[in-house]
Amino acid sequence: MYLLGIDLGTSSIKVAVVDVATQQNIATAQYPEEETAIKSLQTGWAEQSPNDWWFNVQQAILKLNATALFDPKEIKAIGIAYQMHGLVVVDQNQQVLRDSIIWCDSRAIDLGNQAFEAIGEEKALKHLLNSPGNFTASKLAWVKANEPDIYGRIDKMMLPGDFIAMKLTGEITTSISALSEGIFWDFKNHEISNDVLHYYGIDEHLIPAVRPLFSAHGHLKTDVATALGLTSGIPVAYKSGDQPNNALSLNVLRPGEVAATAGTSGVIYGVSNDLTYDKQSRVNTFAHVTYSEEKKHTGVLLCINGTGSMYRWAKHNFAPLATYAELNKLASEAPIGSNGLKLLPFGNGAERMLNNKYTGAQFLGIDLNTHNPSDIFRAVQEGIAFSFRYGLDIMRENGMSPKVIRAGRANLFLSEVFAQTFVDVTGIPVEFYENDGSVGAALGAGIGAGIFKSAEEAFTNHEIIKTLSPKHSVVYEPIYQDWKKILEKQLSIGS
Incomplete structure (x- = not known):
């Protein structure tokens, strides 16, 4: 069956x-x-x-x-x-x-x-x-x-x-x-x-x-x-x-559990049992799949428009013939901080977490005598990871404080540079699973059709394939803070 x-x-x-x-x-x-x-x-x-x-x-x-x-x-x-x-x-x-x-x-x-x-x-x-x-x-x-x-x-x-x-x-x-x-x-x-x-x-x-x-x-x-x-x-x-x-x-179904994905857009999604909201609507709350009138399970969602779309743009314009695996290897050849090159990845429409402002994607600090393709592709991945940290801090302001994040080993999380940077800059371990949206939809169908008696039964074979813990958080923190100052300056210019 x-x-x-x-x-x-x-x-x-x-x-x-x-x-x-x-x-x-x-x-x-x-x-x-x-x-x-x-x-x-x-x-x-x-x-x-x-x-x-x-x-x-x-x-x-x-x-x-x-x-x-x-x-x-x-x-x-x-x-x-x-x-x-x-x-x-x-x-x-x-x-x-x-x-x-x-x-x-x-x-x-x-x-x-x-x-x-x-x-x-x-x-x-x-x-x-x-x-x-x-x-x-x-x-x-x-x-x-x-x-x-x-x-x-x-x-x-x-x-x-x-x-x-x-x-x-x-x-x-x-x-x-x-x-x-x-x-x-x-x-x-x-x-x-x-x-x-x-x-x-x-x-x-x-x-x-x-x-x-x-x-x-x-x-x-x-x-x-x-x-x-x-x-x-x-x-x-x-x-x-x-x-x-x-x-x-x-299998993120219970309050306090948190998932992340880095596909076309980037998302951190945490389950809550409160009708919580951000006063500025920078992160958004929707009814989770387990929501009911009796159990008001909500999903608190941080969305970044330009993650995978940013990486795709960089590939198309700087290395159209390379595979993503080759670009990930290239990024690993640059040092932490990309030799000072920084990226704001906000070029795919107005960003809710930036109060619906649109800064456009920007490279900053380009040194024509220093920077090379490896710096460019590492800066792209770091800039995307920094945007996750910026949004996660907004979620923390609203009471969402994950101790671990679950993610599928897919899309940008296939890059060792991105995955480790994400963990280092957020300071939160990530558990990786074999995960795919279409597989989740199939299992959801089994629950909805009564083939599985419960959501828990649908995930009895759900296993962690890898856990990544922070290694370079102390090194990344000042680099992130410099990036944040650049972003906030851009946001003030657009005000």
């Missing part, structure tokens, strides 16, 4: 098949091989085509089936993880009305700030746990204000994972966790936020039916099952944003 997990990322679609008996990954596939482009029609805008996502999902599943490592007919449930905070809108025929405004799009910030003030900052934070910012509700309000013809044809608005589930099943549903990441959820009243809907003039009928995150969100349509070689009628039994799903895949 198998489970299928789909991870709708910004860069590509990843899919995995997991064996229920062993909880192990049997096969994986990715489509497309090259990173999917982000459309930026204006500075600060970021869009992708939902129909392209759906095409890529189908191609990834067919590619997975072609491995012949499993019988697709033995897949019993499907789970979906997806890039958070995006907006997808469809008409009554479930046809997409415009490209998705995705997570790193900044166009709705002013609308969100106005809503924050109109609702009342204290009330918004106590009920929404966030400012509306540039989250999904504000993006929908932007469409309403700027594309009224499109807005008038909307039957349902969705998060990206809701859209993929719709294409698989023909049903449109959402969850409390999804609504919270869109800033549609009132945590105090445990209902869709009347304040947000009223201020923006959004009709509640645009919100899909709300179902438990671990439950049947529809069943696979016959025509889709035939096209993909799957069994008709199996449930889509789990949908989660990529960061709560990453936490699930690392």
